[in-house]
Amino acid sequence: MKRAAGWLALAGGGLALAAGLAFQFSHAVQDGVFAAGARRQLARQSQLPLTDDALRVLLCGTSSPLPRPQAAKACTLVVAGGRLFIVDIGPEAAENLALWRVPTPRVEAAFLTHFHSDHIGELGELNMQGWAQGRMRPLDVYGPAGLETVVAGFNAAYSFDRQYRNAHHGEGTGRLPLAAGVMTAHPADFVTPGDAPSGRTQIVYNQGGIVVTAIETDHRPVAPAFSYRFDYKGRSVVITGDTVLNAGLTRAASKADVLVSEAQAHHLQNILAAEADAAGQTTLAGVLRDTSRYHINPVEAARMANQAGVRELVYTHVAPPLVFGFLKTPWLRGVSAERPEGVTIGEDGMLITIPLDGSPVRFDQLKG
Template structure:
């Protein structure tokens, strides 16, 4: 009986190997290759970006979670907020446009871009994202909002991409790619009242299709102005800090938010890098690592803000330096659990948060390209 079973298993194995070999050989036939490729592309196009727009919940997607330190698995600063069939980007750091393309986020559904400030790691992909939106049929100039200074930033990108747009229009035709829709349109968000020592001003609320967006002043000096943004939709809310040092007025901005997406810099790790730079004679890195400690927030600082604001979930982003292994992860968040032991996560590119309307539910998943 055992002998017969062995024989049957051997024959089945040989048959299976033959089938696999035959299938592999079939994939070498050009017509079969074309058919398989076409089926894959068709399925890819049919699937589209369904997870983002299948319902009308407020959603948040981290599309870039690194600071300027290079990380192979992270783009730089970018957060997408979804509401009412549109998505809105807060910052467009280098690499974020690639992530948006991998997740099949179509440019025609991009409602606007909101810039927190004008450091390069927050604006680097603005031109690419705008071009992709134009190629995808965005209906008009892409609105870009920010504090005073947003106009020359947008003007610079428009100018830098002008020749590229001319080439594409000549090649494809202005009927499909109207030049008027290729350029971005800057809008300055002003804060109410004169400057105050506490830096606690806010903007008038902006209404976009049922979504309410409010800008709040934060302290990222010498980079100024620097804004946080709060998004409110159907009884749910998310506040995005942008870059800031520990800033108590942010408590009022984030008060009662379901989610606070807050930047985080491990001052301990940065100091160790600074010490190593000094030891090895790298004076430039020594100086830079010393300077950046003055205008970023430690995870414990962010947790204090979240606790005082009574937010449901604290999400860390703009991770500096990005923790890329268990050792640096443990060091990055050292001491955090003594301040906020639960209801926080370390963001990654693809962290996806869903907030069903008029509820307290916070659903967290991670998307893959």
């Protein structure tokens, strides 16, 4: 038996060596291997269900501005009635969408909570990718006052790119029309910049049974800043953006099925700041300490979820970064006493399914 196994191992090694040599020296073998790989990749379908049996939420970026491997900056995608909506689109998020084969040409609109770079950094890429893959109209973008300036800036920054791509692929073919490659700003007018937040709300999108409500929240000195509530066929999700605990947001989140809330564990952030000070990185240390003034912590988010009566609380924009799984324990310190169940720390690729029939919320994970 041992001798037979030895001969089999030797034969297998010989076959592997022959295959390796064939690949090294045969153009036909190289091209065949590449074609097989391309065929397999192109046959991959989107992992995102678009059937009209649920309201779906995909976490496409769960990191704070501090980097974490395998995590993009702030981004949440909502699917309702086969339509796709993006809430914030931070750096690295567009790459996630591409890896999961999310059909970006079908993104109906983008909603921006505010204009920090980690929430808008890939707005231009989202727009360009959707257009380059077949979107035939401008991308609608909704957000607070000042949105016109932000959208105009991205449109200007990508103006040469649009011209190049149209010249490469569009002229005379009807592909990549220049008029479809831009974004259109729809700024909300119910909040004046600089006003003290009072929890005002306004419906900013109402089509096909999908109602999106902008919620004035408190991220001062950023003002105005929004959260968004999506309602569809009796199901709902609220996405906070950046905020502190406040009564207006709690009211607006009432009875939502899922609350996707940013959160920062201030006690860990302060330890990080102390270590930055000790390393002589005083500017970073000061910035890290300041953030506790304008971000909600995990216990407060749990309290808000309880007061609003939501079914599931999902954390995103997680700070400081949980680079090791065991750090979830100190990050969640005190949460179980406030809310023992219905709490989840979000990860990039987490798909939250809220069935329209009212059955339990489901959690799945997309793969790149």
